[in-house]
Amino acid sequence: MARLALHWQIALGMAAGAVIGVALNVFAGTATTSVVADLPAGLTTATVTATVGRTVIETIDAGGRAERVEVGPAAGAAGLRFDSLKTLARERPELAGLVTKARQPAAMVWGEWFQRLGGLFLRMLKMVAVPLIVTSLASGVMGLGGATGLGRMFSRTLTYYVTTSLLAILTGMAFVNLMRPGLGGEPRPAPAPAAAAHTGLADVLFQQLESLVPDNPLAALVAPDFLSIITFTLAFSVFALRVGGEVATAIRGAADAGFAVMMAMTHAIIRLAPLGVFFLVAATTATQGAGVFASLSAYMLTVALALAVHAAITLPLVVRVLARRSPWQFARAMSPALLTAFSSASSNAALPLTLDCAESRAGIRNRVGSFVLPLGATVNMDGTALYEAVAVLFIAQLHFGHDLPLAQQVVVCVTALLASVGAAGIPHAGLVMMAIILQAVGLPAESQGVILAVDRVLDMGRTAVNVWSDACGAAVIDAWENADAAAG
Numbered sequence: 001m002a003r004l005a006l007h008w009q010i011a012l013g014m015a016a017g018a019v020i021g022v023a024l025n026v027f028a029g030t031a032t033t034s035v036v037a038d039l040p041a042g043l044t045t046a047t048v049t050a051t052v053g054r055t056v057i058e059t060i061d062a063g064g065r066a067e068r069v070e071v072g073p074a075a076g077a078a079g080l081r082f083d084s085l086k087t088l089a090r091e092r093p094e095l096a097g098l099v100t101k102a103r104q105p106a107a108m109v110w111g112e113w114f115q116r117l118g119g120l121f122l123r124m125l126k127m128v129a130v131p132l133i134v135t136s137l138a139s140g141v142m143g144l145g146g147a148t149g150l151g152r153m154f155s156r157t158l159t160y161y162v163t164t165s166l167l168a169i170l171t172g173m174a175f176v177n178l179m180r181p182g183l184g185g186e187p188r189p190a191p192a193p194a195a196a197a198h199t200g201l202a203d204v205l206f207q208q209l210e211s212l213v214p215d216n217p218l219a220a221l222v223a224p225d226f227l228s229i230i231t232f233t234l235a236f237s238v239f240a241l242r243v244g245g246e247v248a249t250a251i252r253g254a255a256d257a258g259f260a261v262m263m264a265m266t267h268a269i270i271r272l273a274p275l276g277v278f279f280l281v282a283a284t285t286a287t288q289g290a291g292v293f294a295s296l297s298a299y300m301l302t303v304a305l306a307l308a309v310h311a312a313i314t315l316p317l318v319v320r321v322l323a324r325r326s327p328w329q330f331a332r333a334m335s336p337a338l339l340t341a342f343s344s345a346s347s348n349a350a351l352p353l354t355l356d357c358a359e360s361r362a363g364i365r366n367r368v369g370s371f372v373l374p375l376g377a378t379v380n381m382d383g384t385a386l387y388e389a390v391a392v393l394f395i396a397q398l399h400f401g402h403d404l405p406l407a408q409q410v411v412v413c414v415t416a417l418l419a420s421v422g423a424a425g426i427p428h429a430g431l432v433m434m435a436i437i438l439q440a441v442g443l444p445a446e447s448q449g450v451i452l453a454v455d456r457v458l459d460m461g462r463t464a465v466n467v468w469s470d471a472c473g474a475a476v477i478d479a480w481e482n483a484d485a486a487a488g
């Protein structure tokens, strides 16, 4: 029997994970426990109902008085409410004791296990990421034969990154201004404060600049700090070429050999992607309550539509016109990486697959892929840029009851671009960066609380778009480099 193509296997893994996760969430998302043993003094009955993301404790004391206490971010509930188990443990330790005796819903228990199993796949990808980037980049640069080609490729790459990220932001802004998900409807309850970073934009960008100059390249490898790794490897390879002779030949040989081994390892790990993706998607769907989606559906729809337009119209046009490739075939070649980006919500985690798919399946030359893709995983984030713009304008609509004036929207556009450059390629990085944009337009950082609950799902979508844009960039630069070589 013919073996199913890898991207179909991954898609099947994803679908199966979603079905099982949602089923668990719907049918096993609640566990009710009547606590009988060791009741706190004065209580006659205590029932704990644990739902995904929310716990309700109902007690009756010896005098017949009933009390209902809710723990979780759900808003508007009757009775006393605490935002987390930690707060409950501080203020009502006797009730927190009841919660520890209660059963967890099966969806949570299974969800945690799925997360750990999917985590094994992510660990494998992390394991190969650093040596793969180093050997791939060194082998690519040593193959270039000089630093001039590198400078040209660098400026082309940056131009591509900025242009597509701006296009993404403008798409997001058009959608949020047209659909106005934050206007009309019920006023939202006061949001819970977010764990946001309180650093300024200049600070964040300067940190990126600092990463470009690692003070300790070995520490950068250990961290790992991708930008530092990229600059040091680039410098090392360029200087190896300058030293020339036997040294350059030896280093090139070592880089090529290391790269061949790392590619073989990556290939082997990628075979596990269907299983890894299955567990990651099942974990997310099992542990995300369906209720949170309903309340923010207009906002989620706006983000999803804008992401879809950028990914399915703008970027394919770029690939068709500038890279002269069939966008459809290119997307199929890249699909294992895109699906892994989606399920892991991390550009960094997907990077080994992105490199492998670009080179082995899409035929992009190593010297282009090994440069454009790792750099893109850290600085080129179209999906994140778009998402930041939509989220901040949505929050502004909720907060002020009207759209932000044009001048403020321009501020959002520029800061969203810079924040996307500053965001790391890890889950929820965009959320942390958003504090900077909120600050720039005078919104309190706490106002971010409303969108926290649905961030994970949107993170999956925007990460896939981030990686898709990196891949399209590699295709475009590859075509330009090819044209130069032909004209050459």
Ligand code: ASP
Pocket (backbone or CB within 6 Å): 345, 346, 347, 348, 381, 383, 384, 423, 424, 425, 426, 427, 428, 429, 430, 431, 459, 462, 463, 466
């Ligand atoms: N998770 C995204 C990525 O890795 C970054 C973000 O949170 O927007 O690309």
